[in-house]
Amino acid sequence: MKALIDKVKDTKICLSYLGLFNDDITTRLIAISEYYLENKTDLGKLKNKVSLLIAECFQNIIRHSGMKDQPGLPTDNPDFFQLSILEDRVVLSSCNLIDNDRIDALNEKMMLVNSLSSEELKQLYQEVLANGSFSEKGGANLGLIEMARKSGLPIKYAFQEYTGTQSRFFLSLEAATTKERISAGPDILYHVNSYLDLRDHKVIMLYKGDLSKDIIVSLINMLQNNFIDDRKPSSKEKRFMVSLIEVLQNISKHGKTINGSKEGVFCISMLKGDYIIDSGNYIEEASREGLEKTLTDISGMSAEGIGRLYKERLLDNVITEDGNCGLGLLEIAKNSGNNFRYAITRTPEKEWFYTIKIKI
């Protein structure tokens, strides 16, 4: 996971998602984006623009997806969406499959919208709105024009052959506070490689950023959508969700607040039928020793010992004011068959960083 996280270390927030795509996921992602832009950055005025771009980008993916074997399970070719919030701009990127016979027409449309000024894009938008399409230019759709208009910056894109009949279509949009029509975000190849890396690691979600209450509820609901809402979840999927909730709520409650945020990272992947949860967050110096002792004690216990202690704690009637109950790590140990690894390390900034990797 470290290699994947290192790639996004310069972003304030980066959410990569390779799971199920539907309208509910769009809503959750917009909620995360709006919360973050409004509360954690100086980019609040980009909020509505970014929300519209996310909606357009998702509609594009949803329209063309349907290639997945089963919801929630990573395929060899998942659809992809990434939201990155940098110092002065927001970058959205996506990948979905398209039929090869659409590539030439789409390429033409992309070149056209990228060549037009904002005034020309407005005219084109009105023309297409009035006529349904602008046939002489190859029938560009409103969504694409809208993306170009809202972004105000050139759209980056690339095609990558997948099979004899289909290709991956990569798209990257930016929203920036600058008036200049020059893109300063990463090159499209960066997004292509980012996607391939995540896909190869069977990642469903990779997140770096604030993990306070509002954000984690949206993230949990995004993942829940993959496993729970559309079909009957298996017991393994439930154990995964329960463990993930414990991990994230633990960060939200006990993670160290730095610059007003509970900074953390987590990655959900699926390898050979097992769910892998990797997470990392800063902790307070005062809680380090206690946490380390708890982790050491639990990791040295047998399944019976864990079960016994769990039952003892269940009956101790202790729920702190903030809702903490001292069972989270035991629940994780139970659900994973005590299959977790952890580390607490000192960062160059002299902060304590706690990581845990759980296999379910």
Place this chain on the structure above:
Amino acid sequence: MQTLVIPQTNETPEIVLDGSKGIFSFAGKSFPENVNDFYNDTLKYLEAYVLQPKDNTTLEFRWLYFNTATSKMIVKIIMLLKTVNKSGKSLRIQWFCSPDDDLIIEKGNEFAELLGADFSIHYL
């Protein structure tokens, strides 16, 4: 007592507390950020109920899943309702789940073992 209905959300269960019949049911997911805040109204309602309980009280659970803090709240609710036994009244706990849901079955068995109440698991 007037029935209290707390609708389901993405993080919290549907709760129906019918004190006039002595039937209390919980269904769905439960992982509120703070269980104390979320279950406060429920506990208050049940505290009032146990002062004048019905002859037969039934507690029904239909969980999708829940966090550990909710586990402790379930213990609290069961312990509270068990006080009706002191006045010779009955408490029946019904735990509904799918036969292949070993997580929720395991949880039900833990509560049954620990709380020693009239606790039965029903497969849907």
